[in-house]
Amino acid sequence: xxxxxxxxxxxxxxxxxxxxxxxxxxxxxxxxxxxxxxxxxxxxxxxxxxxxxxxxxxxxxxxxxxxxxxxxxxxxxxxxxxxxxxxxxxxxxxxxxxxxxxxxxxxxxxxxxxxxxxxxxxxxxxxxxxxxxxxxxxxxxxxxxxxxxxxxxxxxxxxxxxxxxxxxxxxxxxxxxxxxxxxxxxxxxxxxxxxxxxxxxxxxxxxxxxxxxxxxxxxxxxxxxxxxxxxxxxxxxxxxxxxxxxxxxxxxxxxxxxxxxxxxxxxxxxxxxxxxxxxxxxxxxxxxxxxxxxxxxxxxxxxxxxxxxxxxxxxxxxxxxxxxxxxx
Numbered sequence: 001x002x003x004x005x006x007x008x009x010x011x012x013x014x015x016x017x018x019x020x021x022x023x024x025x026x027x028x029x030x031x032x033x034x035x036x037x038x039x040x041x042x043x044x045x046x047x048x049x050x051x052x053x054x055x056x057x058x059x060x061x062x063x064x065x066x067x068x069x070x071x072x073x074x075x076x077x078x079x080x081x082x083x084x085x086x087x088x089x090x091x092x093x094x095x096x097x098x099x100x101x102x103x104x105x106x107x108x109x110x111x112x113x114x115x116x117x118x119x120x121x122x123x124x125x126x127x128x129x130x131x132x133x134x135x136x137x138x139x140x141x142x143x144x145x146x147x148x149x150x151x152x153x154x155x156x157x158x159x160x161x162x163x164x165x166x167x168x169x170x171x172x173x174x175x176x177x178x179x180x181x182x183x184x185x186x187x188x189x190x191x192x193x194x195x196x197x198x199x200x201x202x203x204x205x206x207x208x209x210x211x212x213x214x215x216x217x218x219x220x221x222x223x224x225x226x227x228x229x230x231x232x233x234x235x236x237x238x239x240x241x242x243x244x245x246x247x248x249x250x251x252x253x254x255x256x257x258x259x260x261x262x263x264x265x266x267x268x269x270x271x272x273x274x275x276x277x278x279x280x281x282x283x284x285x286x287x288x289x290x291x292x293x294x295x296x297x298x299x300x301x302x303x304x305x306x307x308x309x310x311x312x313x314x315x316x317x318x319x320x321x322x323x324x325x326x327x328x
Contacts, residue, residue: 007088008084010087011131012092030307038056053054080109086311117269128165129283143191150199164198165197204282213275272286
């Protein structure tokens with residue numbers, strides 16, 4: 001794309017990002033290197049004026065220098081449609097009321113391209129989305145009733161994984177078994193004493209070999225990382241101590257990707273991270289999937305360049321469709 005784009009990154013506080021791990025930061029660096037104008041906005045900076053999505057944004061100059069990785073300019077008020085070409089929604093879960101409101105405001109955009117598509121983020125919970133492909137998943141139940149979760153555990157041979165539907169980064173995940181003295185307490189906390197639903201899945205011993213994060217760009221494989229749990233921890237998330245190794249796709253992984261790809265493209269889920277353990281799909285991450293920098297370091301690649309190539313093409317296509325739809 002020859003002309004510079006105005007790009008807004010809606011994200012958590014940029015001052016606190018880990019510049020060596022954060023995927024959004026890598027995307028901002030690449031956009032800036034291409035001459036695009038990079039703008040920062042927090043979710044609370046989004047608003048609406050007479051039916052149009054608006055935002056208070058700040059021009060961000062980013063650099064890979066720890067401790068001085070960003071300079072932010074003064075606040076600017078913009079109407080997203082007409083002034084902004086591309087909006088990246090990259091706020092981390094939980095998808096709480098504030099997150100939902102911000103996403104609904106972004107859903108008002110017509111001329112500006114928003115990735116991932118706001119209506120799809122709202123429609124597909126990251127844990128429940130995988131249930132649309134239940135035959136690719138391990139046995140799974142969702143319930144707020146401890147007795148139902150216990151019955152599922154018994155049917156799985158006396159152990160299971162329990163996790164919250166709105167968690168991230170391995171938070172709130174438990175490997176439980178019938179001989180765990182804290183079992184009842186864990187289920188009480190997981191369901192908040194029956195007030196919320198929790199997800200239970202068959203425990204997959206293959207997790208000791210690693211949990212594979214596969215990044216998909218417009219439904220196609222962008223890269224993969226094998227996340228291996230730290231000793232004594234069932235969680236492979238890097239955020240809680242897992243280590244990253246080269247992720248190699250096998251036939252089971254490709255079968256999952258082939259099944260998911262058309263749906264992701266149809267739903268406007270541009271950048272997605274799926275989690276696969278032992279050839280079984282456990283999650284589809286649609287809010288702010290990570291691991292680009294970790295894959296880059298292992299593979300010696302620059303995945304953010306591929307993402308920006310695709311984003312520029314998507315903006316051009318979106319702009320052409322929008323212009324052709326205008327009445328002559």
